[in-house]
Amino acid sequence: MTVIAQLDHVTKTYGQVVALDAVSLTVPAGVTAVLGPNGAGKSTMIEILAGLRSPSGGQLKVLGGDPTTLAIKARIGLTPQRTALPWRLTVAETLDLIGAHYPAPIPRSVIVETLGLGAFLNKRNGTLSGGQRRRVALGAALIGAPDLLFLDEPTTGLDTDSRNQLWSAISAVAAQGRSVLLTTHDMIEAEHLAENVIVIAGGQVAREGEIEEVIAQVGLHLVEADVPEGTSELTFATVHAERVERIGSRVRIYTADPDATVRALVVDRVPFRGIRVDRVGLEEAIRAITATDADAPVSPAVGQITEKVAR
Amino acid sequence: MKHVFRHALAHARDTMRMPIYWIPALFFPLLFFVLFGYTTAHRLSQLGLGSEYVITPFLLFTTLNVTLVSLSAGVAADRENPWESRLRVLPIPSLTRFAGRLFYILTFNLVSWIPLLTLASFTTTIKLPLYLWPAWLGGVLLGSIPFGLLGMAIGYRFAPQAAMMIANIIFMLFAFLGGLFLPSDQLPKAVQPIVPFLPTHEYQQIVLTIIGRADRITSPGWTMAVLGAWTLLFALLARTAFRRDEGVRYG
Numbered sequence: 374m375t376v377i378a379q380l381d382h383v384t385k386t387y388g389q390v391v392a393l394d395a396v397s398l399t400v401p402a403g404v405t406a407v408l409g410p411n412g413a414g415k416s417t418m419i420e421i422l423a424g425l426r427s428p429s430g431g432q433l434k435v436l437g438g439d440p441t442t443l444a445i446k447a448r449i450g451l452t453p454q455r456t457a458l459p460w461r462l463t464v465a466e467t468l469d470l471i472g473a474h475y476p477a478p479i480p481r482s483v484i485v486e487t488l489g490l491g492a493f494l495n496k497r498n499g500t501l502s503g504g505q506r507r508r509v510a511l512g513a514a515l516i517g518a519p520d521l522l523f524l525d526e527p528t529t530g531l532d533t534d535s536r537n538q539l540w541s542a543i544s545a546v547a548a549q550g551r552s553v554l555l556t557t558h559d560m561i562e563a564e565h566l567a568e569n570v571i572v573i574a575g576g577q578v579a580r581e582g583e584i585e586e587v588i589a590q591v592g593l594h595l596v597e598a599d600v601p602e603g604t605s606e607l608t609f610a611t612v613h614a615e616r617v618e619r620i621g622s623r624v625r626i627y628t629a630d631p632d633a634t635v636r637a638l639v640v641d642r643v644p645f646r647g648i649r650v651d652r653v654g655l656e657e658a659i660r661a662i663t664a665t666d667a668d669a670p671v672s673p674a675v676g677q678i679t680e681k682v683a684r
Numbered sequence: 685m686k687h688v689f690r691h692a693l694a695h696a697r698d699t700m701r702m703p704i705y706w707i708p709a710l711f712f713p714l715l716f717f718v719l720f721g722y723t724t725a726h727r728l729s730q731l732g733l734g735s736e737y738v739i740t741p742f743l744l745f746t747t748l749n750v751t752l753v754s755l756s757a758g759v760a761a762d763r764e765n766p767w768e769s770r771l772r773v774l775p776i777p778s779l780t781r782f783a784g785r786l787f788y789i790l791t792f793n794l795v796s797w798i799p800l801l802t803l804a805s806f807t808t809t810i811k812l813p814l815y816l817w818p819a820w821l822g823g824v825l826l827g828s829i830p831f832g833l834l835g836m837a838i839g840y841r842f843a844p845q846a847a848m849m850i851a852n853i854i855f856m857l858f859a860f861l862g863g864l865f866l867p868s869d870q871l872p873k874a875v876q877p878i879v880p881f882l883p884t885h886e887y888q889q890i891v892l893t894i895i896g897r898a899d900r901i902t903s904p905g906w907t908m909a910v911l912g913a914w915t916l917l918f919a920l921l922a923r924t925a926f927r928r929d930e931g932v933r934y935g
Contacts, residue, residue: 423773447775457766461701462694470694474687474774497701513770 375402377521377552378422383431385417385576392417394576395431404543404553406567408560408659413573415556416454416525422554423451423523436521447475450519452510454526454556460499464490464509467498468516475517484512488542504535511542522546524555528562540565560656570655574663584655591658594631598638598645600624612637615661627657687776691784692791695758699792709754709792713746714799720865725808734811736820737897739804741864743824744888746800747793748859751828752835753851755789759839760847763929786832790825797821812895823891830883830911831858833918840925858884868899880906883914 378400385393392414407415420426421433424440438445458467465481468490472478485491488508493501498509507527514522527543528536543566547553557563563570563584570587572580580587593615599622609617609626613633618625624645628634631650638645653661699706717725721742725735762768771781804810812820834854838847859865861875862884871879879885886907892898893907902910 425769425772443775443777446773449773451770451773453766453769455766457768457770459694459698459765459767461698466694466697470690471770471774473690474776510770517775 376400377402377436378554379434380418380422381432383418383421383428383433385414385421385426386429391576393421393428396573396576396578397431398571398578398581400554400571401569402552403569404547404555404567405569405571406563407554407556407571407573408558408563409573409579410663411558413663414576415573418573419523419525419554419556423449425451447517448520449523450514450517450521451523452507452514452525452527454529456503456506456510458498458506458509458513461497463495463497464501464512465494467509468512471513472516477518478516479518481516484516487515487545488512489538502535504531504538507531507535507539508542511539515546520551522551522553524553526556526558528557528559536562560654560659564655570659572659572662579662587662588652588655588658591653591661592629593653593657593661594628594634594650595653595657596626596628596631596634596638596648596650598624598626598648600643600645604643609643612641612643627653627661687780688783688787691781692788695785695788696791699788705754706792709750710796710799713742713749713796714803716745717742717800717803722803722807725804729809732809734895735804735808736810736812736895737892739800739808739810740820740824740891740895740897741888742800743797743821744827744884744891745859745864746796747824747828748831748855748864748884748887750793750796751789752831752838752855752858753848754792755785755832755835756838756842756851757844757848758785759836760842760844763840764844782836786829789832790828793825793828794821797824816895819894820891823894827887827890827911830915830918831887833915833922837918837921837925840922840929858882861885863888881910883911886910886914 376399380396380398382395382397383393384391384395394414396414396418407418409415417426421428422435422440424435424446427441433440436445436448440446440449462470468481468484472481485494488511490505490508490512493505498506501509511524511527514524524543528539531539540562543553543555547566553566555566567584569583570581571578572587580590582590596612602622604624609624612626613628613630615627615629617627626634635648635650638648717739721738725738728735728738772778835851838851838854841847842850861871861879862868862882863871863879864884868876868879868885880902886902889898889902889907890911893904
């Protein structure tokens with residue numbers, strides 16, 4: 374396995390707040406998504422790996438060296454969480470300024486074509502839409518031909534078209550053999566782009582590994598069925614559920630033991646129809662991991678009834 | 685060195701596209717000269733004397749304004765922009781970017797003198813020999829470096845609005861007490877003892893010495909010592925403010 378970054382007991386504190394708590398992990402080459410709730414320490418980890426912040430303790434290596442040295446900086450690219458562009462420079466000027474600092478930059482024309490920047494190449498960054506700015510920021514991160522690209526929430530706030538365009542561009546970058554480490558709150562994005570995930574909760578690594586592996590480790594299944602409206606919540610009190618959600622007549626039961634859940638529904642004579650059993654997706658797996666590991670309750674989604682049911 | 689020029693060029697482009705910034709920077713000093721200096725300069729010309737003695741404080745005033753106020757506001761504003769994070773991961777030392785900004789500011793100073801010198805050249809008599817012009821203008825430019833360091837210290841320490849206000853207050857105090865508005869012997873008696881200790885006064889003395897019109901209150905040795913001490917102090921303040929900012933934002 375090719376390793377792009379290694380952290381050994383890396384700690385970061387801001388006064389009394391511990392943002393990263395003795396984090397040790399190995400990041401493989403490829404596309405890795407760093408996931409976790411707000412304030413979990415994702416951006417801090419990216420900033421430390423990109424050499425923007427110093428750890429309070431521990432050791433780390435990025436691409437085999439210290440990320441604050443010029444030699445390593447020449448091999449990394451970054452788009453910070455807030456879109457970072459000089460507002461009064463044009464897109465072309467911005468790309469040229471950044472590209473000139475690297476030993477073997479990607480030609481500007483290639484970046485323009487890959488990211489579809491041609492239509493607004495001579496416009497000032499400040500006049501662009503949010504999606505266009507994100508693409509320019511990605512272009513500025515890419516133009517140095519980095520071996521490792523850090524993307525901190527690259528598509529937050531974008532509409533579907535802009536998001537899809539950016540996903541295509543990131544996938545194209547990965548296809549060129551460059552590694553990408555991205556943070557996101559969008560699990561669809563993580564599943565679409567990443568091969569591996571690192572789940573951070575409370576400043577610690579809660580899980581890491583391939584997406585399927587992490588989901589399997591959680592071992593949570595979803596039993597979904599239609600029940601008559603008005604069915605009492607108490608009906609589901611004995612179905613071995615981690616959590617139960619009701620959306621109209623549809624009930625969603627999250628359980629570690631789906632067989633036992635289905636048996637309980639039958640034994641309790643719950644009048645269900647259209648039952649479906651499946652393994653949970655990444656979103657539910659992350660929710661389960663961070664709720665357990667951070668010891669924090671999961672907020673119910675809007676419009677849903679969520680209830681923790683005792684086994 | 686090419687990266688210094690690149691960053692200076694980026695700052696210059698940025699400024700050119702912000703007329704609200706560069707129009708006042710170029711024309712306020714001109715307006716001040718027309719209102720408060722032109723009559724005296726013209727009278728000196730009629731007496732057969734060179735007007736450079738009157739022009740000099742206005743040049744210093746312009747330069748001080750750009751170097752101290754504009755630089756502090758620019759640095760403070762840049763700190764607010766996440767673009768700074770992108771620049772920090774470039775494979776160049778931080779010093780290159782600072783040098784680029786300083787180079788840009790010094791160049792902008794040169795440009796900011798054009799309206800004032802053009803008006804003064806056509807309407808008054810500058811009697812300075814041509815060979816002394818580089819020393820005269822070079823003195824104005826190089827003498828502004830300590831104020832650039834102070835501008836950086838303010839810019840790295842305060843938020844943009846506060847930086848602008850603080851820099852303006854310091855600028856006005858230094859300009860007034862240093863004798864840029866009034867000759868130092870016409871200042872209130874209470875403040876006259878501190879005048880020889882002020883960097884603006886000694887800055888002016890250096891430039892006036894070059895054109896042979898120093899007021900002889902202080903010796904050249906004193907002037908160099910005072911300016912050296914202020915430069916050291918402002919450099920320390922800039923360094924401390926920069927380190928503190930790095931600690932707060934990137935520590």
